[in-house]
Amino acid sequence: MDYKGKVLVVDDEKDTRTFFTTLLSDQGYEVAEAENGVEAMEKLETFQPDLVTLDLSMPEKSGLGFYRDVREAGGDVPVIIITGIVSDMKQFIEKQRKVPPPEGYLGKPVDQKEMLALVERLMKVDTNRQPA
Amino acid sequence: MVDMPFETYFDEMPCYVSVQDKDLKLVSANRRFREHFGDIEGRACYQVYKNMPEKCEVCPVERTFYDGKSHQSEEKVRCLDGREVSVIVYTTPIRDEDGNIEAVMEMSTDITDLKRLQSQLSESKRRYRMLFDEVPCFISIQDRDLNVIDANRLHRDTFGERYGGKCYELYKHRSEPCVPCIVQQTFEDGELHVHEEVVATRDDRKLNVLVQTAPLHDPDGNIESVIEISTDITPIRQLQTQLTNIGLLISSISHGVKGLLNGLDGGVYLVNSGMQNDNTKRIEQGWEIVLRNVSRIRSMVLDILYYAKDRELDYVSIDPADFVEAVRDVVQSRADDAGVELRFEANEACGEFQADRKALQATLVNILENSIDACRVDKKKNDHRVSMEFDANGRYVMIDVEDNGIGMDRETRDKAFSLFFSSKGSEGTGLGLFIADKIITSHGGTIHLESEAGNGSRFHIEIPRTPEAVQQETLVPEPVTAPAPIQE
Numbered sequence: 001m002d003y004k005g006k007v008l009v010v011d012d013e014k015d016t017r018t019f020f021t022t023l024l025s026d027q028g029y030e031v032a033e034a035e036n037g038v039e040a041m042e043k044l045e046t047f048q049p050d051l052v053t054l055d056l057s058m059p060e061k062s063g064l065g066f067y068r069d070v071r072e073a074g075g076d077v078p079v080i081i082i083t084g085i086v087s088d089m090k091q092f093i094e095k096q097r098k099v100p101p102p103e104g105y106l107g108k109p110v111d112q113k114e115m116l117a118l119v120e121r122l123m124k125v126d127t128n129r130q131p132a
Numbered sequence: 133m134v135d136m137p138f139e140t141y142f143d144e145m146p147c148y149v150s151v152q153d154k155d156l157k158l159v160s161a162n163r164r165f166r167e168h169f170g171d172i173e174g175r176a177c178y179q180v181y182k183n184m185p186e187k188c189e190v191c192p193v194e195r196t197f198y199d200g201k202s203h204q205s206e207e208k209v210r211c212l213d214g215r216e217v218s219v220i221v222y223t224t225p226i227r228d229e230d231g232n233i234e235a236v237m238e239m240s241t242d243i244t245d246l247k248r249l250q251s252q253l254s255e256s257k258r259r260y261r262m263l264f265d266e267v268p269c270f271i272s273i274q275d276r277d278l279n280v281i282d283a284n285r286l287h288r289d290t291f292g293e294r295y296g297g298k299c300y301e302l303y304k305h306r307s308e309p310c311v312p313c314i315v316q317q318t319f320e321d322g323e324l325h326v327h328e329e330v331v332a333t334r335d336d337r338k339l340n341v342l343v344q345t346a347p348l349h350d351p352d353g354n355i356e357s358v359i360e361i362s363t364d365i366t367p368i369r370q371l372q373t374q375l376t377n378i379g380l381l382i383s384s385i386s387h388g389v390k391g392l393l394n395g396l397d398g399g400v401y402l403v404n405s406g407m408q409n410d411n412t413k414r415i416e417q418g419w420e421i422v423l424r425n426v427s428r429i430r431s432m433v434l435d436i437l438y439y440a441k442d443r444e445l446d447y448v449s450i451d452p453a454d455f456v457e458a459v460r461d462v463v464q465s466r467a468d469d470a471g472v473e474l475r476f477e478a479n480e481a482c483g484e485f486q487a488d489r490k491a492l493q494a495t496l497v498n499i500l501e502n503s504i505d506a507c508r509v510d511k512k513k514n515d516h517r518v519s520m521e522f523d524a525n526g527r528y529v530m531i532d533v534e535d536n537g538i539g540m541d542r543e544t545r546d547k548a549f550s551l552f553f554s555s556k557g558s559e560g561t562g563l564g565l566f567i568a569d570k571i572i573t574s575h576g577g578t579i580h581l582e583s584e585a586g587n588g589s590r591f592h593i594e595i596p597r598t599p600e601a602v603q604q605e606t607l608v609p610e611p612v613t614a615p616a617p618i619q620e
Contacts, residue, residue, distance in 0.1 A: 012509070013391060014469075015421045019398020022414070026405060035509070059509055059538075084390035109393035112401065 004028040005123050008049035010040040010066065011082070012058040016108075020053060020115075027116060029123075037061025041069065049077060051123055053115075054102075056083040071099035078122040082115075084108035148219065148240040151226065152177055152193050159235055168211045177238070181209040196223040196236045207240070218247040270341065270362040273348065274299055274315050281357065292334040299360070303331040318345040318358045331362070340369040381439065384563065388432055395425040424465075431501075434494055435563040438571065445488040445574060447599050452478035452485070452522040452529075459493055459520070463500045467518065470508035472535075478522035485529045485597040491571045492595075496520065498564040499533045499591050506537025506589060524597065528577075531593040540583040548581055 007029045009020045014035070021031045032047040034040035038061045040052070056063035067079060079102040104118050142149060143163040150161040150172070158172035158180060166172065169180045177193065178184045187194070192203035202224045209217050219240040226235040264271060265285040273282040278299050283291075291302050300309050309316065314325035325345045330338055341362040350356040402418025405411070456476045467474050500518060507516035518535045540548065549569040572579050577595030 013395065015395035015398050015425065016391070018417070018421065019394065019401060022398070022402055022405070039511075084387045084394070108390040109397050112397070 002028055003030070004120075005050035006030045006032070006047060007119065007123075008032050008034060008040065008043050008047055008052045010034045010037070010052060010058075010063065011055040012036060013055070016055070020110075023112060023116070024119065029119070037063060037066035037069075040066050044070065044075070044077070051119060052077055052079045053082050053106075053119075054079050056081060067102065068099055078103040080104040080106055080115075080118060080122065082106045082108060082110060145239075147242070148238075150177065150238050151235050152238060153235055154197055156187055156191065156193055168217075169209075170212050181207070183210060192221055192223045193236045193238055196225050197233055200225050200233055206243075209240070216244075217242055218244045267361075270360075270364070272299065272360050273357050274360060275357055276319055278309060278313070278315060290333050290339075291331075303329070305332055314343060314345045315358045315360055318347050319355055322347045322355055328365070329362075338366075339364055340366045381436070381563075385432070385436065392425050392429055392432070395421060395428075399423075399425060424469075431497070432563075435498075435567055438491070438494065438567045439563055443491075445491065445599075447486045448489050449484045450487055450489055450492070452482045452524075453480075455489070455493070456520065456522060459496050459500065462493070462497050463504065466501060467504050470504050471516065472504050472507045473515070473517040475517055475519040477520070479524070482522050482524040482529065485524065485595075486599060487529075487575055487595060488571075492575070495568040495571045495593075496531070496533070498568045502564065503533055503535035503537060503589065503591075506535050506539070508537075510536075510538040512538075512586065527597060528594045529597055531591075531595075533591040533593075534588065535590075536588040539585045539587045539589055540581075541585040545581060545583050548583075549579070 004027065007024050009017050009024070009031055010033075011017050011020070012035050017033045017035065021033055024031045032043050032049065034043045036058045040054070041061070043049070044052075054063045054067060063081065063083070067081075070077065070079075081102050081104070084107065103122050106115055106118065142160075145162050145164065148162070148165040148168065150165055151159045153159050156176045156178065158175055158177055161169075161172050172180060176187065178187045178191075182188070188207075190205065192205045195201075195203045202222060204223075205221050207219050207221055209219055211217055220243050221238060221240045223236050223238050225233040226237055228234045267284060268286065269284075270287040270290060271284040272280045272287055275281050279296055280299050280302060281296070298309075299315065300306050300313075304310065310329070312327065314327045317323070317325050327343050329341050329343050331341055332338055342365050343360060343362045345358050345360050347355040348357045348359055399418045399421030402414050402421060404418075406414030406416075406418055456478045460474060460476050464474065500520065503518040507518060510516065513536060516536055518533070518537075520534075521532045523530045523532075549565050569579050572593055572595060575595045576599075577593060580592045581589065582592070583589035
């Protein structure tokens with residue numbers, strides 16, 4: 001299977017991380033996990049993902065905090081917000097006026113096909129992309 | 133001036149005029165008197181007026197003969213036609229040339245209409261007072277200094293009989309007027325005002341009331357007092373709170389269910405893809421996810437049931453050693469997954485106690501799972517442990533649950549037992565610790581929490597050993613044992 005690039009899965013739910021990691025790995029993505037915003041910031045540096053799937057409601061550092069910090073620092077990695085709380089998503093949209101909006105939104109429970117299609121579209125899959 | 137003889141004046145007087153001698157015999161009477169009471173010849177006044185054989189007990193004529201002064205009294209007399217007439221009687225002495233009282237003149241004015249009006253007024257006042265007292269609202273009348281100068285029965289029963297006291301002392305047990313004070317506003321602008329307040333009854337119950345004020349004017353149009361009518365809307369507010377909580381509960385459950393469905397989807401994906409690729413490890417991994425999420429659904433449903441329904445406690449005898457192991461069975465796999473060591477211990481001297489086993493187990497599982505999660509997300513320490521210890525004294529069973537996880541900051545600690553508050557991100561419904569507190573409280577016990585960010589948490593629970601001890605507790609309170617400092 002062609003190498004499709006790197007995805008960082010950020011979610012405090014271990015089962016969700018396992019699910020997304022397995023699903024994306026099966027499609028040829030290289031996947032790393034982070035269980036909160038703090039860990040995600042570290043992985044952003046060390047793993048250098050091509051895309052981030054981001055839960056919003058997390059202990060330590062929330063998805064909103066992570067997203068703002070990344071964008072305010074000029075980071076342009078595509079981000080898909082994946083959350084089970086609709087109000088969180090709306091609040092997120094309201095609050096992130098000062099920074100560019102995220103590239104995609106998905107609600108939990110995630111539709112696998114929809115998620116893969118969105119990831120593929122945002123990654124603009126380059127068939128020549130090689131592992132770093 | 134028209135020249136009329138004295139007898140004509142006497143006769144035309146628009147009242148009853150008579151002259152009586154010392155024996156109270158009627159010597160003379162005017163025309164109106166004779167028309168209404170008949171012949172006076174040789175008759176005493178009490179015979180004519182009242183058809184009585186003896187003189188009245190208190191006779192103003194007799195008193196005038198005695199002291200030579202005018203006297204006044206109110207009497208009821210009966211006319212020839214049988215009508216009873218109320219009269220006000222004035223007497224004055226008639227003296228001879230030597231100054232001796234030879235007769236007394238009695239002048240009686242018919243006040244029957246006035247008495248009827250007075251009676252109607254009294255009845256009207258009585259009815260007004262009855263309405264005032266029986267209205268199912270709290271009504272008070274207040275003066276400019278906010279003194280309660282009158283109040284209806286419900287008001288007196290609910291807030292006490294302290295008339296003359298300040299309204300803010302009576303309603304709120306405070307020493308300063310409320311802000312805003314709509315009674316003062318009504319005194320200032322003469323307008324009606326409405327405000328919602330929380331007031332305290334004489335037995336310290338809190339009531340939500342809708343307060344309305346209106347001015348009461350004196351005959352000159354000045355505001356002399358303000359009427360305050362308060363309606364108890366506590367049941368409505370409670371219903372609103374319940375509805376709000378139901379909304380939050382649905383939102384919380386919905387969020388939780390979405391997460392669980394996502395987890396189940398993940399488990400199913402791993403099982404299916406594992407089967408397709410003949411990957412046993414992946415199948416096992418997926419199946420574990422499915423089981424874990426099914427367990428979480430069960431736990432969530434139990435939490436919802438505990439929240440939604442006030443159930444009677446089902447007291448049974450509990451052996452602490454056996455109980456500790458039952459609780460361990462429920463949380464062990466979660467602790468293993470998180471790499472957390474469990475240290476459970478029941479003091480042998482603890483002995484059996486009585487509690488609702490299922491409810492208490494749900495409480496401890498909730499607290500322990502919180503502790504395990506607090507360890508799981510703590511990346512600053514390598515070794516994590518959660519301990520649970522049972523101990524007891526003569527009256528209480530004491531349970532300590534302690535962890536060395538991430539701990540809580542002050543805000544999280546203060547809100548830890550609040551409904552729908554969760555610091556666990558996607559994993560929390562905000563029901564667990566709320567229900568834990570509710571269950572312990574229903575056992576007549578207490579939960580105390582000590583925690584510091586970065587230094588772990590300690591839950592100290594005390595419950596009476598038996599339901600009988602709960603009742604004794606209400607009579608003879610014993611100081612609750614303070615939790616020991618957290619061990620790092």
